[in-house]
Amino acid sequence: xxxxxxxxxxxxxxxxxxxxxxxxxxxxxxxxxxxxxxxxxxxxxxxxxxxxxxxxxxxxxxxxxxxxxxxxxxxxxxxxxxxxxxxxxxxxxxxxxxxxxxxxxxxxxxx
Amino acid sequence: xxxxxxxxxxxxxxxxxxxxxxxxxxxxxxxxxxxxxxxxxxxxxxxxxxxxxxxxxxxxxxxxxxxxxxxxxxxxxxxxxxxxxxxxxxxxxxxxxxxxxxxxxxxxxxxxxx
Numbered sequence: 101x102x103x104x105x106x107x108x109x110x111x112x113x114x115x116x117x118x119x120x121x122x123x124x125x126x127x128x129x130x131x132x133x134x135x136x137x138x139x140x141x142x143x144x145x146x147x148x149x150x151x152x153x154x155x156x157x158x159x160x161x162x163x164x165x166x167x168x169x170x171x172x173x174x175x176x177x178x179x180x181x182x183x184x185x186x187x188x189x190x191x192x193x194x195x196x197x198x199x200x201x202x203x204x205x206x207x208x209x210x211x
Numbered sequence: 212x213x214x215x216x217x218x219x220x221x222x223x224x225x226x227x228x229x230x231x232x233x234x235x236x237x238x239x240x241x242x243x244x245x246x247x248x249x250x251x252x253x254x255x256x257x258x259x260x261x262x263x264x265x266x267x268x269x270x271x272x273x274x275x276x277x278x279x280x281x282x283x284x285x286x287x288x289x290x291x292x293x294x295x296x297x298x299x300x301x302x303x304x305x306x307x308x309x310x311x312x313x314x315x316x317x318x319x320x321x322x323x324x325x
Contacts, residue, residue, distance in 0.1 A: 132312075134313065134314075136316075142318070142319075143299075143301055143316040143317060143318050143319045144254070144301070144316045145316070146313055146314075146315065149313055188254065190254075198244060198256050198259055198267045198269075199244070199246075199254075199256065199303075199314060200256070201246075201253055201254040201255075202253070203253035204253065
């Protein structure tokens with residue numbers, strides 16, 4: 101049973117701070133990792149994908165992957181109230197083309 | 212390029228009825244995956260279609276079925292609806308070339324079973 105675990109939150113940060121979202125996965129052979137953002141009542145929207153160990157930066161977002169620890173994280177710098185949403189970690193496991201999602205972490209950014 | 216579209220956006224049915232949901236993928240995408248999202252269970256994978264064939268299947272009862280047409284459009288059907296089928300049904304499309312590619316989601320169909 102492939103599992104993806106996330107802290108459900110809510111994670112509350114003040115505007116301008118760094119928000120750190122974490123995710124662990126059980127399938128050691130997983131190769132593809134994604135972060136989606138989902139606003140209430142909307143569908144998931146892709147923020148970042150990462151495939152190799154290390155950091156990947158895109159604007160205010162940085163994804164970090166550590167396959168040895170089976171851990172992936174998302175950092176949001178200069179957090180804005182518009183970043184308030186649920187962040188979903190998703191993984192494609194060994195030999196599969198389907199996404200396994202964590203249950204998401206709710207982020208609240210206060211002005 | 213137009214995104215993934217889903218119809219209808221909202222649906223109300225009663226227990227025992229059946230329902231068909233439709234998904235049109237991004238142009239050029241050949242893989243369509245379906246997911247069910249509920250507050251308690253999160254996003255759960257239903258099935259994936261590629262080139263009109265079911266390529267992967269999640270752990271859902273046989274009441275949930277799907278198909279894909281030659282133009283890559285996909286439909287999913289739920290028969291004998293139960294209250295617990297109330298959920299947001301999402302489809303996602305991708306090129307279908309392998310396990311590393313990104314899936315893009317449609318807006319979803321919100322189903323309420325009374």
